[in-house]
Amino acid sequence: MTLSDGHSLGYGALLLATGAEPLRLAIPGDDLPHVCYLRTLTDSRRIINKSKNAKRAVVIGASFIGLEVAASLRERKLEVAVVGKESLPLEKILGRDLGNLIRETHEAHGVKFHLGRTPSAIKDQQVQLDDGTKLECDLVVVGIGVRPNTTLAEKAGLATDDGVVVNEFLETNVPGIFAAGDIARWPDPRAGRIRVEHWVVAQRQGQTAARNVVGARQPFVMPPFFWSNHFDLHIRYVGHGSGEARANVSGDLKSKDASVIFRSPGKLAAIASVGRDLENLKAELALERGDEFHAR
Structure with missing residues (x-):
């Protein structure tokens, strides 16, 4: 690998974590x-x-x-x-x-x-x-969104498609080169190939990639999740629902006691909850295990 000052670094394994940059007006x-x-x-x-x-x-x-x-x-x-x-x-x-x-x-x-x-x-x-x-x-x-920083990956000849394409071990199409975080597009076992822009995913992918860099073969299977707060409205979301996912509401959203279940097609894809944190955790466990889930 050649640095901007002309120096070269050798490596046995390489991790790309170049992140994303905001889209500009x-x-x-x-x-x-x-x-x-x-x-x-x-x-x-x-x-x-x-x-x-x-x-x-x-x-x-x-x-x-x-x-x-x-x-x-x-x-x-x-x-x-x-x-x-x-x-x-x-x-x-x-x-x-x-x-x-x-x-x-x-x-x-x-x-x-x-x-x-x-x-x-x-x-x-x-x-x-x-x-x-x-x-x-x-x-x-x-x-207005971000763009993954894939310039270095593209110059290196790595496969890219709205991010750097990796396998379940976060390894690119070039053996020994890994990618994690906002640039990584990985095969989620439930949703197919996805890329998620969230710091927790980046953190945990970094942990998984680090283990694999030193010889482990640990797949990344964590369901993505996020929390989002809007004044007194607190939303917990886990999974990855596509635009084709069907949404069904369980509970009363107006009372801030509800879950929205997304299925695509016919299987659990994601859940968004308001006032039901424990239920959201149970859904995360079901997604991780590949189990079915039913809201109360």
Whole structure:
């Protein structure tokens, strides 16, 4: 392996963990000083500092990063507008019922939504949308997704497909070269080949890859999961539901005591729960074992 300064390093095994980078806007004004992205601790501190003197914020992106930033800024007493190209927040991942609850929760706390819209330009005190709407603001936070950093892998001739393709041992198509974290696209035993952008998956893949680098043959079989908090709404999700998964609600979402079960096709793919943490843990165990699961 050749470093940027020209030095070479030999290796018996190599682990790629180059992560992902935020997708950037490509519109007039996207480089103005009040436009922020959230990926690193430095980014977080920058947003916090700018929010101290801001009154109105526009959040571009209605997925997890955007919505959690919106909630945080509202708790700091800023006026917040969320712009998203989808018709309902997180519907593709969490389904219509839970997506509606998330929107209603944010609206109850003063967040305004502009869905089915995209930004066309940013000015010093304004974001203009594609339908001509102008949103007054002095802070803009962009959370429109990330792109896996596969440049090095591609230069090395590794197989890539929306990430670096690995087997169940997190090894690439080149023996002795492994990949983990946001760049790794691995064969999940339940959902097929997937790539997950979450720090817990990255951490545990790093542990598995480290064991395999030193000679173990340990497959990575952990069901992916995440927690997402929106004011007083706390969502626990485990598994990986595709866009084809059917969602069935058990319980009462309005009362924050429910689970949404995703099956694809006919088998358990994922579960999202509100107020049912123990049930979520049982679902995680069922997914890990390949067992069936029924909500109460």
